[in-house]
Amino acid sequence: MAQNNPNFILMVEDLTVSFDGFKAVDNLSFYVEPNECRVIIGPNGAGKTTVLDLICGRTRATSGSIGFKGQELTRMREDKIVHSGVGRKFQTPSVYEDLTVFENLEISYPRGHSVFGALAFKRDAGVTARIEEIAETIFLSEMLQSRAAILSHGQKQWLEIGMLLIQDPELMMLDEPVAGMSVAERRKTAELLNRIIQDRSVIVIEHDMGFVADIATRVTVMHQGKRLSEGSMAHVQADPKVVEVYLGH
Amino acid sequence: MTRSSLFRRDEAAGLAILALILFVVFPLMLDDFRLNLFGKYLTYAFVAIGLVLCWGAGGILSLGQGVFFGLGGYCMAMFLKLEASTPEATAIQSTPGIPDFMDWNQITALPLWWEPFHNFGFTLLAILAVPALFAFVIGFAMFRRRVGGVYFAIITQAIAAIATILIIGQQGYTGGVNGITDLRTLLGWDIRPDSAKVALYFVNAVLIFVCLFVAMAIRKSKFGRVLVAMRDAEDRVRFSGYDVASFKIFVFCVGAMMASIGGAMFTLQVGFMSPTIVGIVPSIEMVIFCAVGGRHSLLGAVYGALLVNWAKTTFSESFPELWLFGLGALFIAVVMAFPNGLAGLFDDYVKPRLAWPGRGRRARADNPQPAE
Numbered sequence: 001m002a003q004n005n006p007n008f009i010l011m012v013e014d015l016t017v018s019f020d021g022f023k024a025v026d027n028l029s030f031y032v033e034p035n036e037c038r039v040i041i042g043p044n045g046a047g048k049t050t051v052l053d054l055i056c057g058r059t060r061a062t063s064g065s066i067g068f069k070g071q072e073l074t075r076m077r078e079d080k081i082v083h084s085g086v087g088r089k090f091q092t093p094s095v096y097e098d099l100t101v102f103e104n105l106e107i108s109y110p111r112g113h114s115v116f117g118a119l120a121f122k123r124d125a126g127v128t129a130r131i132e133e134i135a136e137t138i139f140l141s142e143m144l145q146s147r148a149a150i151l152s153h154g155q156k157q158w159l160e161i162g163m164l165l166i167q168d169p170e171l172m173m174l175d176e177p178v179a180g181m182s183v184a185e186r187r188k189t190a191e192l193l194n195r196i197i198q199d200r201s202v203i204v205i206e207h208d209m210g211f212v213a214d215i216a217t218r219v220t221v222m223h224q225g226k227r228l229s230e231g232s233m234a235h236v237q238a239d240p241k242v243v244e245v246y247l248g249h
Numbered sequence: 250m251t252r253s254s255l256f257r258r259d260e261a262a263g264l265a266i267l268a269l270i271l272f273v274v275f276p277l278m279l280d281d282f283r284l285n286l287f288g289k290y291l292t293y294a295f296v297a298i299g300l301v302l303c304w305g306a307g308g309i310l311s312l313g314q315g316v317f318f319g320l321g322g323y324c325m326a327m328f329l330k331l332e333a334s335t336p337e338a339t340a341i342q343s344t345p346g347i348p349d350f351m352d353w354n355q356i357t358a359l360p361l362w363w364e365p366f367h368n369f370g371f372t373l374l375a376i377l378a379v380p381a382l383f384a385f386v387i388g389f390a391m392f393r394r395r396v397g398g399v400y401f402a403i404i405t406q407a408i409a410a411i412a413t414i415l416i417i418g419q420q421g422y423t424g425g426v427n428g429i430t431d432l433r434t435l436l437g438w439d440i441r442p443d444s445a446k447v448a449l450y451f452v453n454a455v456l457i458f459v460c461l462f463v464a465m466a467i468r469k470s471k472f473g474r475v476l477v478a479m480r481d482a483e484d485r486v487r488f489s490g491y492d493v494a495s496f497k498i499f500v501f502c503v504g505a506m507m508a509s510i511g512g513a514m515f516t517l518q519v520g521f522m523s524p525t526i527v528g529i530v531p532s533i534e535m536v537i538f539c540a541v542g543g544r545h546s547l548l549g550a551v552y553g554a555l556l557v558n559w560a561k562t563t564f565s566e567s568f569p570e571l572w573l574f575g576l577g578a579l580f581i582a583v584v585m586a587f588p589n590g591l592a593g594l595f596d597d598y599v600k601p602r603l604a605w606p607g608r609g610r611r612a613r614a615d616n617p618q619p620a621e
Contacts, residue, residue: 056488082490094485096478103474108489112471115499118491121471163489
């Protein structure tokens with residue numbers, strides 16, 4: 001594999017993190033191309049979420065490197081990583097319940113993120129227009145003035161996706177975006193994701209194989225912190241090791 | 250939409266009622282002695298307003314606000330003490346021209362760090378800058394390391410204890426356990442007579458409104474909404490590109506500066522400053538003022554500070570040994586029974602019965618009158 005290929009937007013190399021001797025991620029390498037949708041699958045405890053935590057800076061690597069557009073992320077502060085173009089959605093919907101949907105989206109609007117920037121922030125027509133546009137995309141136009149606390153589980157997931165979308169990140173990381181959703185919500189979300197993963201790189205963790213087959217450019221299978229297999233959906237589904245530990249016979 | 254206007258209708262009404270109480274009702278109803286007491290209570294309201302920002306909005310519970318109150322108070326007291334310690338007034342000391350307690354402690358020259366407090370401009374600057382700097386150092390050390398919640402509360406409480414011990418231990422420089430007493434004039438204006446106390450009461454009331462306006466502006470800005478967001482989902486804010494620690498440091502510094510203004514006004518209103526106002530018990534009392542008033546309500550904090558202090562004066566005159574138990578019971582009652590304090594009770598029980606113009610229309614729409 002061409003390790004220094006400048007065409008890769010994200011280069012994860014020999015990444016290891018050890019919690020008291022337990023290696024949650026063990027010497028993992030993978031590469032993501034621009035506009036690629038990479039899906040990470042694997043059994044529970046394989047280290048999938050930890051990989052996302054490492055990339056966005058929530059967990060610090062024990063060794064290895066994470067290169068994003070030529071910058072090293074392993075020692076960068078979390079908010080700087082975000083500003084370099086990495087957005088991340090958490091597994092359980094994480095929204096600001098005491099604020100309205102509009103205010104939730106406004107906080108993620110990419111302006112006024114310093115202390116004094118936030119004090120001086122003005123809600124101008126551009127901000128309002130952009131928030132309304134995003135709300136339309138995530139099916140929440142009618143809910144803009146409602147407190148986020150009253151949203152359903154699925155709507156909270158959409159709101160958090162909207163909060164990522166308004167940041168317009170070059171690399172978007174989604175941790176189980178359709179988990180806990182009804183069938184109808186799931187279908188709408190798949191449609192939403194298919195729309196927003198255009199023009200950017202995306203890493204998705206997901207268990208729903210139908211959904212994975214629908215969106216993935218390539219699939220990485222993880223097991224016990226290591227990469228078990230990688231390639232197209234058809235390739236990993238045919239891989240006997242993957243069938244053994246994850247997909248089942 | 251009314252959102253874009255400076256104050257919502259009910260906020261404007263709340264401010265107007267408070268102004269009426271502070272500027273008209275109290276001065277007309279209370280004699281000079283009681284008005285002076287309420288002036289003292291008002292100085293605690295500054296701390297409570299700062300706590301609404303830190304604790305109510307930002308979720309940062311500081312049990313060490315007495316330290317900042319004390320820093321402001323001591324800055325002002327040092328200036329007043331130097332003004333009172335002219336060589337003529339202190340001619341009987343072995344070293345005339347230095348504060349009396351220094352002379353009693355065999356100190357023969359004014360310490361270097363006291364010198365700038367001859368200057369009133371420097372003193373005013375110090376009242377704002379010293380606590381802000383101190384809060385910045387504490388905040389930087391804690392929030393950068395992600396120390397928060399109960400650990401932060403315990404550490405700030407420890408700082409309050411350390412500050413008291415330090416002040417008492419350094420008797421020669423700080424006046425020790427007695428504090429800095431026998432303060433007389435401010436730039437030649439005698440602060441001891443009743444007329445001066447009344448004037449200071451009004452200065453306090455005006456400054457309270459200045460702090461309220463600043464606090465409201467902060468809460469209404471996006472900064473205020475980011476604080477609320479941090480309380481709900483700190484990681485989400487962090488991974489939306491905010492440096493969470495710097496937001497906490499800033500609001501902690503603002504709270505410290507407000508407490509310090511209160512402390513400086515306390516020194517003027519009461520005429521002394523001592524370590525008993527810095528320590529753990531007063532610091533916790535300050536949190537209780539805020540909790541009783543309602544930790545999410547700026548106006549509630551002012552009423553909380555006035556009410557609890559009035560109760561303290563009234564009950565501790567009659568049952569001095571029972572007051573602390575009463576205060577503890579009050580705090581428990583607030584936390585268990587009405588966690589949003591007086592402001593929460595007002596919002597739940599009084600507001601629905603008031604006919605705000607907008608609300609009235611909606612109520613009528615819900616119960617349409619029979620067609621005529």
